[in-house]
Amino acid sequence: MAVDYTVIVVYLAGMLAMGWWGMRRAKSKSEFLVAGRRLGPTMYSGTMAAIVLGGASTIGGVGLGYQYGLSGAWMVFTIGLGLLALSVFFSARIARLKVYTVSEMLDLRYGGRAGVISGLVMWAYTLMLAVTSTIAYATIFDVLFDMNRTVAIILGGSIVVAYSTLGGMWSITLTDMVQFVVKTIGVLLLLLPIAVVKAGGFSEMKAKLPTEYFDPLGIGGETIFTYVLIYTFGMLIGQDIWQRVFTARSDRTAKWGGTVAGTYCLAYALAGAVIGTAAKVLYPKLGSPDDAFATIVKDELPMGVRGLVLAAALAAVMSTSSGALIACATVANNDIWSRLRGVVRPDGEAHDEVKGNRVFILIMGLAVIGTAIALNNVVEALTVAYNLLVGGLLVPILGGLLWRRGTAQGALASVVVGGVAVITLMATHGILANEPVYYGLLASLAAYLVVSLMTKPTDAAVLAAWRERLAGRDPELVSEPVPAHQ
Numbered sequence: 001m002a003v004d005y006t007v008i009v010v011y012l013a014g015m016l017a018m019g020w021w022g023m024r025r026a027k028s029k030s031e032f033l034v035a036g037r038r039l040g041p042t043m044y045s046g047t048m049a050a051i052v053l054g055g056a057s058t059i060g061g062v063g064l065g066y067q068y069g070l071s072g073a074w075m076v077f078t079i080g081l082g083l084l085a086l087s088v089f090f091s092a093r094i095a096r097l098k099v100y101t102v103s104e105m106l107d108l109r110y111g112g113r114a115g116v117i118s119g120l121v122m123w124a125y126t127l128m129l130a131v132t133s134t135i136a137y138a139t140i141f142d143v144l145f146d147m148n149r150t151v152a153i154i155l156g157g158s159i160v161v162a163y164s165t166l167g168g169m170w171s172i173t174l175t176d177m178v179q180f181v182v183k184t185i186g187v188l189l190l191l192l193p194i195a196v197v198k199a200g201g202f203s204e205m206k207a208k209l210p211t212e213y214f215d216p217l218g219i220g221g222e223t224i225f226t227y228v229l230i231y232t233f234g235m236l237i238g239q240d241i242w243q244r245v246f247t248a249r250s251d252r253t254a255k256w257g258g259t260v261a262g263t264y265c266l267a268y269a270l271a272g273a274v275i276g277t278a279a280k281v282l283y284p285k286l287g288s289p290d291d292a293f294a295t296i297v298k299d300e301l302p303m304g305v306r307g308l309v310l311a312a313a314l315a316a317v318m319s320t321s322s323g324a325l326i327a328c329a330t331v332a333n334n335d336i337w338s339r340l341r342g343v344v345r346p347d348g349e350a351h352d353e354v355k356g357n358r359v360f361i362l363i364m365g366l367a368v369i370g371t372a373i374a375l376n377n378v379v380e381a382l383t384v385a386y387n388l389l390v391g392g393l394l395v396p397i398l399g400g401l402l403w404r405r406g407t408a409q410g411a412l413a414s415v416v417v418g419g420v421a422v423i424t425l426m427a428t429h430g431i432l433a434n435e436p437v438y439y440g441l442l443a444s445l446a447a448y449l450v451v452s453l454m455t456k457p458t459d460a461a462v463l464a465a466w467r468e469r470l471a472g473r474d475p476e477l478v479s480e481p482v483p484a485h486q
Helices: 002-025 029-037 041-052 055-097 102-110 115-145 149-198 201-208 221-237 239-245 251-282 289-300 305-341 350-374 378-402 408-429 435-454 460-470
Strands: none
Touching (some): 002 305, 029 149, 029 350, 055 221, 055 305, 055 378, 102 239, 102 305, 102 408, 102 460, 115 149, 115 350, 149 251, 149 289, 149 305, 149 350, 201 251, 221 435, 239 305, 305 350
């Protein structure tokens, strides 16, 4: 496997080199956290697709295909649907806000009293999302080097922390573009056709597998509905996703670039399910469905190609991990630490802002690596993250964008009631149960509606400023110049 090892080592070294290059560009808070809001359609589409298609979408998506057949595409498919909905209906308005975090948006909409509590919920979500991606390094490096789990997590996590800390969003954007290309070549153009051919083609796959493997709804209606609630709605409100929207050069870029990325996700979803279905033909008795990806790559691909496809899996994990990490650090620094200290520095203090955010990425990165070493179950960690996000923040965020009568008190009640309901139901019904997100979301909605209607409407001046900001007409906003080469 010397050639495969060489491919992987060159790839990892390239990630660090791009981190070093990005460090030279990240001279201000805007450059460090949102790439100066300068990304054009090509880079925006590639990086958005890279962050939403992580290890769960690649390794987990193939595993679901192995277990359920073509209907295993639904998890990743609902991620794509969420990204399409965000891009078509909300991204243009979000991009025009010119903020850095979801909590800043809530403060603008409701009058400045929702930040810390919503920031805590968003921080917990982004932390657990980064942890799940970091745990996945153990699977990949075990296939590559037969490496100890803890060592694998430390190695993979350290590389992501290093390039993220050095260059912030610029480094992450550059690495994500490479990761997008590697994933496209490795998974869509190489692994997909090779897996189908090795399995004997679609006719042979249909002959050897039960008919439910080719039923589009075979995974079950309730499971699909839960995926929509968790992943489709989760895409609409996650800090990791919004922070990428903030990098768009214009609202048009955010809308159409995101639409392209969402469409790509739909194709990626189907590819993962087909690969998993082919793996079921080739290896009908694997110990775990999640072993399908690594097994088919290790046993069926030729030398060199195997290294590239494993690099694609590593790329998928790294893109999500780095995006979640910078989102976690941004929320921790801007929404929690700065507010608790009562310090909000202007963008003009560039060096302090960049240094402070670098420190928080490093701290959060160490916390993520430590937590990943302590936890074993990726699915449970990911479920906790999305249950908290959807149950606690979906209603006040979408309510703020769509319902004029929503108030700050209603938003706070919604976050608290929804969050407590989700945590309580996970404790009583189990982390993987459907009830926490179902009833947590209903409790959050009820609290938002009742408390908003019982309290004084949001001040007219706050709403007027909000509408100006949504329209991109706020005179206090000073857009940074866009260089000609961008």
